[in-house]
Amino acid sequence: MAGSEDTSAKPHYMGHRERLRHKFRQSGPESLHDYELLELVLFRAIPRRDIKPLAKQLLERFGSFSEVVSAPDHLLEEFPGIGPSVVTELKIVQAAAAHFTHGKVKKRPILSSWKAVLDHCRTSMAFNDIEQFRVLFLDKRNTLITDEVQQEGTIDHTPVYTREVIKRALELSATAIILVHNHPSGDPTPSQADIDMTKTIINAAEPLGISIHDHIIVAKNGHTSFRGNGLL
Numbered sequence: 562m563a564g565s566e567d568t569s570a571k572p573h574y575m576g577h578r579e580r581l582r583h584k585f586r587q588s589g590p591e592s593l594h595d596y597e598l599l600e601l602v603l604f605r606a607i608p609r610r611d612i613k614p615l616a617k618q619l620l621e622r623f624g625s626f627s628e629v630v631s632a633p634d635h636l637l638e639e640f641p642g643i644g645p646s647v648v649t650e651l652k653i654v655q656a657a658a659a660h661f662t663h664g665k666v667k668k669r670p671i672l673s674s675w676k677a678v679l680d681h682c683r684t685s686m687a688f689n690d691i692e693q694f695r696v697l698f699l700d701k702r703n704t705l706i707t708d709e710v711q712q713e714g715t716i717d718h719t720p721v722y723t724r725e726v727i728k729r730a731l732e733l734s735a736t737a738i739i740l741v742h743n744h745p746s747g748d749p750t751p752s753q754a755d756i757d758m759t760k761t762i763i764n765a766a767e768p769l770g771i772s773i774h775d776h777i778i779v780a781k782n783g784h785t786s787f788r789g790n791g792l793l
Contacts, residue, residue: 581593582601595620599626599629603615618640622636627781629651630651630654631688634648636690662680662685678777682741682779686743686779688781691715691745692715692717692719692744692745693713694714694741695741698738699774703737703774711725711726717745721758724765726738730766730771735771736771738766738773739773739774740776741779742776749778749780749783749784749785750778751785755776759787763793774788776792
């Protein structure tokens with residue numbers, strides 16, 4: 562009938578999705594804006610909606626793609642249309658990134674793969690909203706034995722128990738460790754408490770033949786290496 566609507570026509574956003582997928586395949590992820598990469602992730606969880614506005618709102622709120630996928634569940638779910646299934650898709654991306662960077666340092670001499678170590682630490686915890694203290698345990702060849710979260714705390718503090726760090730190093734027969742924690746404030750500058758805590762662990766570890774290679778603070782605005790800054 563003349564003048565009637567074609568109800569079989571695809572919604573306008575479906576064409577956009579195909580164009581964006583084609584752009585990704587043909588030109589690679591470097592060609593995409595953060596909001597476009599975020600759209601590609603969200604397509605799977607939100608199949609029947611124009612999600613470009615949502616992707617841009619998330620980036621405006623959290624700042625970057627990395628910060629969106631690392632954002633706490635309850636903050637993500639404040640956005641209309643974001644429920645558990647969407648949060649799960651975002652967290653899968655975060656987990657995949659952490660596993661990828663961890664694979665680059667696993668079973669390799671840590672000191673010759675320092676950039677990979679920093680990338681792994683930043684991916685794992687730089688954008689967390691609470692402080693987290695983790696330890697990389699190394700063998701006599703400076704190869705990673707394991708990477709473990711020791712403690713989680715609050716927005717500006719996490720308790721560190723020197724005895725537990727040393728006990729775990731002895732259990733694993735580690736001969737060296739790297740301390741890592743994050744600053745949710747975004748500023749990786751070490752506090753006096755950070756410096757004092759590091760000295761306490763060094764004093765406990767060295768008589769047992771355990772070296773402290775470094776203490777790294779990661780944050781969304783960068784990182785600080787204690788060794789690189791003459792604090793070890």
